[in-house]
Amino acid sequence: EVQLLESGGGLVQPGGSLRLSCAASGFTFSNYAMSWVRQAPGKGLEWVSDISNSGGSTYYADSVKGRFTISRDNSKNTLYLQMNSLRAEDTAVYYCAKDLNWNFVRVYFDYWGQGTLVTVSS
Amino acid sequence: EVVLTQSPGSLSLSPGERATLSCRASQSVSSNYLAWYQQRPGQAPRLLIYGASSRATGIPDRFSGSGSGTDFTLTISRLEPEDFAVYYCQQYGSSPRTFGQGTKVEIK
Numbered sequence: 001e002v003q004l005l006e007s008g009g010g011l012v013q014p015g016g017s018l019r020l021s022c023a024a025s026g027f028t029f030s031n032y033a034m035s036w037v038r039q040a041p042g043k044g045l046e047w048v049s050d051i052s053n054s055g056g057s058t059y060y061a062d063s064v065k066g067r068f069t070i071s072r073d074n075s076k077n078t079l080y081l082q083m084n085s086l087r088a089e090d091t092a093v094y095y096c097a098k099d100l101n102w103n104f105v106r107v108y109f110d111y112w113g114q115g116t117l118v119t120v121s122s
Numbered sequence: 123e124v125v126l127t128q129s130p131g132s133l134s135l136s137p138g139e140r141a142t143l144s145c146r147a148s149q150s151v152s153s154n155y156l157a158w159y160q161q162r163p164g165q166a167p168r169l170l171i172y173g174a175s176s177r178a179t180g181i182p183d184r185f186s187g188s189g190s191g192t193d194f195t196l197t198i199s200r201l202e203p204e205d206f207a208v209y210y211c212q213q214y215g216s217s218p219r220t221f222g223q224g225t226k227v228e229i230k
């Protein structure tokens with residue numbers, strides 16, 4: 001059974017940093033691209049970032065480019081999102097999602113984690 | 123980027139009724155790479171449909187997807203209590219992958 005478990009969310013002040021983790025199990029993590037998708041309170045889904053299975057290719061939404069960094073450790077079956085220079089508008093539940101295959105181009109998300117809440121407020 | 127517009131914003135129906143949800147794209151969705159996700163309150167999204175019309179593993183056959191080009195539809199033939207949720211369409215034919223704003227299916 002595929003399981004994705006996010007952690008690392010919490011309350012952070014504007015301008016602060018936070019690192020999210022997503023522990024994966026139930027599939028061969030190193031064979032699949034992974035992504036982060038967020039959802040602001042009461043709002044819809046917004047794609048944030050992608051990473052290929054090897055970590056060699058990454059892609060970011062314009063809203064987070066230059067502030068967020070996606071990475072992965074295939075030896076630990078873990079996906080990360082380093083978030084710097086956080087803003088109030090980054091407040092959201094952050095979901096990690098598994099892509100259908102090794103790359104994130106022209107594929108959908110077949111599994112999602114339960115999410116971790118990030119609140120940016122003073 | 124491809125903008126997806128879902129309609130209606132909300133739908134009030136009774137169990138057993140049919141639900142028809144629309145997703146319209148600002149430009150043609152490449153290869154009909156259109157997915158639908160269900161999100162129940164307090165839960166993560168769940169994949170229902172991919173490729174516009176293929177049901178994901180374990181999804182009941184009361185859920186069906188149709189459409190092509192710029193106009194897509196999710197139909198729930200007979201609403202069950204667990205189907206009252208928010209539904210999102212997503213295109214994955216071009217980058218960035220984008221979502222519609224969602225349609226909430228409420229109990230009447």
